[in-house]
Amino acid sequence: MSSLSRQSVTGEHYQGVPVASLRLDVEKRASSGQRLMMMVGRDAGDSIELLVAFDAGRQIEVLQSVVPMASPHYPALTPVLPAAAWYERELAELLGVQPEGHPDLRPLLLPPDWPRDVFPLRKSFSQRQRPAASSRPRSTVPVTGPGVFTIPYGPVRSGIFETTQFVVATAGEDVLHVDMQPGYKHRGVEKQFELLELEPAVLLAEEVSGTATIAHSMAFCQAVERALHLSIPPAARWLRVLTAELERLYNHFDVIARLCDDASQSVAQAQFAAFKEEILRNNVQISGSRFLRGVNQIGGVCRRPTPGILSRLRHDLGDLQRRSEDRIALLLRTNSFIDRLIGTSLLPNQLAAQFAAVGPVARASGLDRDCRVDRPYAAYDHCDWEVATGPAGDAMERLRVRIQEITQSFGLIAQALEALPAGPLAAPLPQSLPEGIAAFGWAESPRGEVLYWVRLGTEGRIDRCKVRSPSFVNWPLFTRAIAGNVLTDFGFAEHSFGLTQAGCDL
Amino acid sequence: MFGWIWRGIRTGVLTTHYPDRPDSLAPAFRGRPTIDQARCHDGACDAAVAICPTQALQSTPQGLRLDLGRCIQCGLCAEVCPQAIRMTPDFELAVQQQCDLVLNVDQIPDEEQVVPVARQALAQRVKDLRRSVHIRHVDAGSDGAVEQEIYALTNPFYDIHRLGLFFTPAPRHADVLLVTGVMTRAMARPLRETYAAMTQPKLVVAAGTAACSGGIYRGSYAVLDGVAAVLPVDVFIPGTPPSPLSLIYGLLLGLGRVAQRVPSQPSEPRENDIVVNPMSEPEGIAHSSVAVGEEDRL
Numbered sequence: 001m002s003s004l005s006r007q008s009v010t011g012e013h014y015q016g017v018p019v020a021s022l023r024l025d026v027e028k029r030a031s032s033g034q035r036l037m038m039m040v041g042r043d044a045g046d047s048i049e050l051l052v053a054f055d056a057g058r059q060i061e062v063l064q065s066v067v068p069m070a071s072p073h074y075p076a077l078t079p080v081l082p083a084a085a086w087y088e089r090e091l092a093e094l095l096g097v098q099p100e101g102h103p104d105l106r107p108l109l110l111p112p113d114w115p116r117d118v119f120p121l122r123k124s125f126s127q128r129q130r131p132a133a134s135s136r137p138r139s140t141v142p143v144t145g146p147g148v149f150t151i152p153y154g155p156v157r158s159g160i161f162e163t164t165q166f167v168v169a170t171a172g173e174d175v176l177h178v179d180m181q182p183g184y185k186h187r188g189v190e191k192q193f194e195l196l197e198l199e200p201a202v203l204l205a206e207e208v209s210g211t212a213t214i215a216h217s218m219a220f221c222q223a224v225e226r227a228l229h230l231s232i233p234p235a236a237r238w239l240r241v242l243t244a245e246l247e248r249l250y251n252h253f254d255v256i257a258r259l260c261d262d263a264s265q266s267v268a269q270a271q272f273a274a275f276k277e278e279i280l281r282n283n284v285q286i287s288g289s290r291f292l293r294g295v296n297q298i299g300g301v302c303r304r305p306t307p308g309i310l311s312r313l314r315h316d317l318g319d320l321q322r323r324s325e326d327r328i329a330l331l332l333r334t335n336s337f338i339d340r341l342i343g344t345s346l347l348p349n350q351l352a353a354q355f356a357a358v359g360p361v362a363r364a365s366g367l368d369r370d371c372r373v374d375r376p377y378a379a380y381d382h383c384d385w386e387v388a389t390g391p392a393g394d395a396m397e398r399l400r401v402r403i404q405e406i407t408q409s410f411g412l413i414a415q416a417l418e419a420l421p422a423g424p425l426a427a428p429l430p431q432s433l434p435e436g437i438a439a440f441g442w443a444e445s446p447r448g449e450v451l452y453w454v455r456l457g458t459e460g461r462i463d464r465c466k467v468r469s470p471s472f473v474n475w476p477l478f479t480r481a482i483a484g485n486v487l488t489d490f491g492f493a494e495h496s497f498g499l500t501q502a503g504c505d506l
Numbered sequence: 507m508f509g510w511i512w513r514g515i516r517t518g519v520l521t522t523h524y525p526d527r528p529d530s531l532a533p534a535f536r537g538r539p540t541i542d543q544a545r546c547h548d549g550a551c552d553a554a555v556a557i558c559p560t561q562a563l564q565s566t567p568q569g570l571r572l573d574l575g576r577c578i579q580c581g582l583c584a585e586v587c588p589q590a591i592r593m594t595p596d597f598e599l600a601v602q603q604q605c606d607l608v609l610n611v612d613q614i615p616d617e618e619q620v621v622p623v624a625r626q627a628l629a630q631r632v633k634d635l636r637r638s639v640h641i642r643h644v645d646a647g648s649d650g651a652v653e654q655e656i657y658a659l660t661n662p663f664y665d666i667h668r669l670g671l672f673f674t675p676a677p678r679h680a681d682v683l684l685v686t687g688v689m690t691r692a693m694a695r696p697l698r699e700t701y702a703a704m705t706q707p708k709l710v711v712a713a714g715t716a717a718c719s720g721g722i723y724r725g726s727y728a729v730l731d732g733v734a735a736v737l738p739v740d741v742f743i744p745g746t747p748p749s750p751l752s753l754i755y756g757l758l759l760g761l762g763r764v765a766q767r768v769p770s771q772p773s774e775p776r777e778n779d780i781v782v783n784p785m786s787e788p789e790g791i792a793h794s795s796v797a798v799g800e801e802d803r804l
Contacts, residue, residue: 163645209649265510
């Protein structure tokens, strides 16, 4: 196990486990209620290293196993830990590690015409390669019964949506089963990271999911900062809180606007869309970009808004908060709207826990999970606020949680504007970057925990960067929560989950 | 019910008058970089070329060359060489030919200079669909932000319905195919099929730097480096993501309602520019012959 020894990073504990006993170890942790955070595979030359990361309070506990490249098999974890299902499909497809006993090993992310024996995350595969098409038809889960038929909803969907495909089995009005087939937006993100040096890689992290620019770039930067033991100046910590909460605000207003759109509440939709637009315009003042591009860099942040811009932001947001609270109060009294949300796409607490849900989706199913509190980063340990949770688990509860988070975000922004100290914006990078160091980085995006695992290679390049967005975790739950609802509630269900495809397909 | 009506009226009119009256984004907005190489000291421009993450800025014997189709507006070049390179809030970047995206720096026009539309063929094609146009959006591998900007086109600030532009879910009813994203390998076939389902005359708009060139994902194994690899593109709208005003400008440029501001370069007409006037063909036959023709060409 000596090749696996790591430098210690606070808050991470690695434990070597023989492949044969990996499943038993995972089963123990799953039954004790530990949440699966992520599974990572890495091509280590003559072997493939598997990491299974669990959430143990303030600590991330990582099981590591080595699978020989000559015979890349291991006993599948999905039968004892359902939350591992998509990770194992991804590992099989991108790295060629076969989980034996996995119930569903259909391709998940690669294009339908991709040859089955080419694994893009192996080091022997060059990013610039584009293998010839091979026939690999997509298959779907058969659902049979009297009057049952399937609707392929996507990849080109009705409306302005990101591309994905749902194969909906129905007998008329009720949704019986949804088989989700993502991957149409697979861009090869993780391989692309391996071509870049650290500083331009932040720009790539910003474009993994363009509506969670701050969360993704911050999670990436924090992974590198933790690996290098960099200490971030206080001004940068507070600016990260400020921008992350602006990002949460515009995304939550977007979700409310889309729900109003689904319910044909056109005035309400226009009002909330206008609130979102006001925040995007403020974002330009702060960062030069409506989606807050170019804020984070490794070691801190790139720029500091002038005092004039900050005082105008304080004024504008105060005004916006007053107006938005009035509209939200009215929305919650609009029966024709809330009738569509109550009881829709119910996600029971037990199911959410079993599939390791994150973000507002988890919090609305009674799981008190928010990495701003669980493992504080930036300046969140100096902030005064409360995690919003609710027990009901339906679309209405997800809306309520988001509404509370809007209030909290306004408060957090006010605190950041108050506390923002003078001083440097970034800690300098060390002259030489040691090879082989690795760490996790995380951030609570508007959709939940974004998790990165970054390992440095030679010459300051990235050897492996594993990205796990909240959407990758929560989409499988969406397909379960929608079953049993009527087709006309599909939009409410989808928008109340508020997920993206870009972060899932990578 | 009355609560909403009252609040709607009280909010008043928020809508921009663009393009009838000029509008602008905040001065801090990073749009097009302008480069004045004469003011560069100590070879700082070479450092700017080296730092560009998408190789949008290149050094040629004729001087610096900027490919707007690759520029992701990160502004790193302007930080490295602030004397010569400046990020401007200019958002009217859309062009009709891919080669127009590549600027030799000395060709960048004055702010006031307006260049006539180069391609008569396109103007001919779209002359019947100027005032009521239906748009079908297809995502071919975006980062998700550009969808939010397209959705923003219907918000009270931009309200593109006032321009006679509407979104439609049905490709059969669509005049414009608005494509976003890097053009992933998996989306090539669905996109071709959507295009084939549209009737003539039709317009393809590539929205975003990613759709113009693949952007930061250019060269990736799963990416075909922009929409032009799959469909004949009529308008390219750079931007990461393009702002709603950039999108309005690009859509109107495609419809011949505004003029192109980035200088046009002489080029050979493309194969797909020669289109039989669909109005002269009998109904029905036009559909099937178009569909077959599309398949052959693609």
